[in-house]
Amino acid sequence: MTQTQEFSGKDVDVAIKNACAELMLSKKELKYDVISEGSSGIFGIVGRKDARIRVVLPNMDTDKSDEAEMEGIRSIVDEAFGEDTRLEETRIEKPKTEEPRIEEPKSENFQKKEFKSYDTPDPVDVSEDSIAIGIEAVQKMADLITDDATVSANTDQDRLTLKIEGGNAGILIGRKGQTLDAMQFLTDKIINRKSDARVRVKVDIEGYMETRKSNLRHLAYKMADKAKKTGRPATINQMSAQDRRIVHLALKDDASVRTQSMGDGYYRRLVIFPKKKNSFRGKRRFKR
Structure with a gap:
């Protein structure tokens, strides 16, 4: 339907x-x-x-085709670099029941444990070799997809940003940014496969990534407000690991909600839970 x-x-x-x-x-x-x-x-x-x-x-049939497309991309990457090269993804414990339970964390360490993998690593300098390898890798992929695309690079501590200009931006980005995500995934593996210090790689086209990040943050705040007002979990369907991470980080410091990824596969649901307010349990005792 x-x-x-x-x-x-x-x-x-x-x-x-x-x-x-x-x-x-x-x-x-x-x-x-x-x-x-x-x-x-x-x-x-x-x-x-x-x-x-x-x-x-968008219907579920389309989402299934997206999943199949990403599975094809992952199989190519596995064959080229080995299965151990996939990007590490935050593993959040799945609930034991199908219906998510809203629970207040019992200790102050909850936030640190929940988002431990999102801590920023120590900055490293991006080498000239990494820059040259990144530009060459993205340029070759772009040339296979469209004509007249050029790649430039800039660095900020341990971040290497590779910008694509010209060509057919729509085809390079792909539906829901899937082509761009795949290019970034492959470029990350090519640059970091022999590097001791990890370089964070970002591939962007005409500011698309920043626009998507801004839209996701806006959506995260909107859904968090909905969860707080209704007192019920708010769900965002079919999100990639990279998009889920943006939402996790956007709401990380909001003490009134917590986030959790649910489901299997590359695309998963992200659920925003409102935290229960601490009730006053102390009772005055009166002498008889």
């Missing part, structure tokens, strides 16, 4: 932008019908109505 969701804005264009930001889809990928184009009312104040659109949500 096709699932839909309505979005609104001061005009149709704004409603479309709101839908794209929340669903993390491009305008080309968005399937929608205009319910109402809205009206400005009298002098833009009295009787003004927002525009509304109805969006067809």
Whole structure:
């Protein structure tokens, strides 16, 4: 059964932008019908109505094809570099029951334990060899995908950012950024396979990664507010490891919620749990 969701804005264009930001889809990928184009009312104040659109949500069949595509990418990487080269992913203990339980952590060490793997490593200098290898690797992959793409690099302590300019940005990014993620994954492995000090690699196209990170943070704050207001877990479906990490970090310092990845495979659900407020258990004792 096709699932839909309505979005609104001061005009149709704004409603479309709101839908794209929340669903993390491009305008080309968005399937929608205009319910109402809205009206400005009298002098833009009295009787003004927002525009509304109805969006067809991505179905599970599409998600399965995405999973198959990523599995194909992983098999190629395993064959080329070995299974032990996959990116380490945060392992968060799965609940014993199907329904997530909302529990207040019993100790102050919960936050440190939950996000221990997200601690920033000691900075290392990015070598000239790493920069040259990174540019060459990304350039070769880009040339196989599109024409007229050029790669440049800049460094910031242990971060190597490789920027692609020109070519067909849509094809290089891929649906939900999957092609770009795969290029970053492979480049990371090529640079770090013989390096003692790990270099953090980022591949970006026309600022796409920063835009996606900003949209994910906005979504994280919005869903956290929803969880706190309703007192019930809020779920974000079908997220990659990299996207889940952005949400985890965005809410890491929010003491009123906690986050947990759930499910199997490359794409998993991320659940935001509201923490129970500490109740006052002390009772006054009166002498008889």
